[in-house]
Amino acid sequence: MSLLSPSRKRSSSSSQVDRVEAFARTIPTDEPESDGTLEWDSTTIVVVRVFAGDAVGLGYTYTHDAAVRLIEDKLAPAVRGVDVETDLSHAWHELGHLLRNVGRPGMGFMALSAVDIALWDLRARLLGQPLVDVLGGVRDEAAVYGSGGFTSYSLERIAEQLGGWVAQGIPRVKMKVGRSPDDDPARVDAARVAIGDTTELYVDANGAFDRDEAVHWANRYANDWGVTWFEEPVSSADADGLRHVREHSPPQLQVAAGEYAYVPADFLNLLRANAVDCLQIDVTRCGGYTGFLNAAGLAEQFGLQISAHCAPQASTHICCAVPHFRHIEYFHDHVRVERELFDGVLEPQGGALRPDRSRAGHGLELKA
Numbered sequence: 001m002s003l004l005s006p007s008r009k010r011s012s013s014s015s016q017v018d019r020v021e022a023f024a025r026t027i028p029t030d031e032p033e034s035d036g037t038l039e040w041d042s043t044t045i046v047v048v049r050v051f052a053g054d055a056v057g058l059g060y061t062y063t064h065d066a067a068v069r070l071i072e073d074k075l076a077p078a079v080r081g082v083d084v085e086t087d088l089s090h091a092w093h094e095l096g097h098l099l100r101n102v103g104r105p106g107m108g109f110m111a112l113s114a115v116d117i118a119l120w121d122l123r124a125r126l127l128g129q130p131l132v133d134v135l136g137g138v139r140d141e142a143a144v145y146g147s148g149g150f151t152s153y154s155l156e157r158i159a160e161q162l163g164g165w166v167a168q169g170i171p172r173v174k175m176k177v178g179r180s181p182d183d184d185p186a187r188v189d190a191a192r193v194a195i196g197d198t199t200e201l202y203v204d205a206n207g208a209f210d211r212d213e214a215v216h217w218a219n220r221y222a223n224d225w226g227v228t229w230f231e232e233p234v235s236s237a238d239a240d241g242l243r244h245v246r247e248h249s250p251p252q253l254q255v256a257a258g259e260y261a262y263v264p265a266d267f268l269n270l271l272r273a274n275a276v277d278c279l280q281i282d283v284t285r286c287g288g289y290t291g292f293l294n295a296a297g298l299a300e301q302f303g304l305q306i307s308a309h310c311a312p313q314a315s316t317h318i319c320c321a322v323p324h325f326r327h328i329e330y331f332h333d334h335v336r337v338e339r340e341l342f343d344g345v346l347e348p349q350g351g352a353l354r355p356d357r358s359r360a361g362h363g364l365e366l367k368a
């Protein structure tokens with residue numbers, strides 16, 4: 001069955017997808033990791049490849065390997081036949097429609113994200129252009145912040161990791177808080193000492209606090225350690241709670257969330273509630289590049305900047321194409337996984353990732 005209605009059905013062309021492949025790979029972390037609300041010791045990446053003859057587009061998401069079956073059974077039959085030169089927006093809506101009764105927010109949109117990233121990559125490769133130019137670039141490089149500082153880390157490891165990013169020229173770093181709040185002052189102290197006074201320090205509670213606790217810690221973080229970014233101080237399901245924390249925090253501390261927004265309505269709910277100072281968007285969850293542009297457009301209407309959550313290698317080109325962009329999360333786990341799986345991985349220079357314009361697409365290739 002083709003996606004396309006009979007009137008739009010084209011004869012076979014060289015830009016039409018003729019094959020879809022998906023697989024999962026689970027990669028152990030380099031040591032046990034935890035944040036305010038979760039513990040883990042591995043990361044699973046689901047990779048999608050779409051083919052048009054000899055040309056191949058690559059996409060991925062981070063989720064359970066059950067997404068492979070979802071892609072193969074539900075999405076791939078409709079992706080075959082999509083013409084990436086002309087049909088990407090149509091395909092995005094149709095694939096979303098196919099997921100209606102499976103569940104769009106959550107794994108459904110993660111699977112769709114991986115497919116959409118692969119389709120855009122294939123389109124750019126067939127055009128022989130870097131993805132940033134196909135999307136319409138507005139900058140040559142995208143700022144990053146180092147992200148890790150897990151609650152499972154020793155003080156020495158926190159200092160080594162965060163200080164390492166600063167030594168690499170990254171002037172912004174983020175650490176996890178909220179698992180055992182009484183331990184956090186010593187942890188944040190160690191971080192501040194390691195990174196010096198001029199580095200921006202961010203914290204992420206992953207929704208560990210209730211509203212009153214979050215307000216208490218927001219004021220302490222801002223006043224005692226100069227923290228300027230408090231991510232998910234309460235659950236991002238509590239949009240009114242996020243706004244409450246914003247309204248009761250020092251003005252120099254910004255509240256951020258959005259990593260668990262999947263469909264456009266999820267982003268709109270956060271924006272309408274005035275829940276965030278900066279909207280986070282995860283390209284591997286929000287519906288890929290098509291969904292990212294959609295969510296970024298919504299943020300722009302609310303006068304907000306956006307920040308890319310995780311998956312730094314998939315995020316760089318699109319973040320060079322969004323005007324009101326702030327930074328990409330250079331997340332320790334995903335940096336490791338993407339280095340292990342892909343050739344063409346970008347390394348930060350001067351605190352930013354710069355698309356390699358000598359490569360077509362997003363520039364990533366699956367290692368042999």
Ligand SMILES: [Mg+2]
Nearest residue numbers: 204206231259
């Ligand atoms: Mg987070």
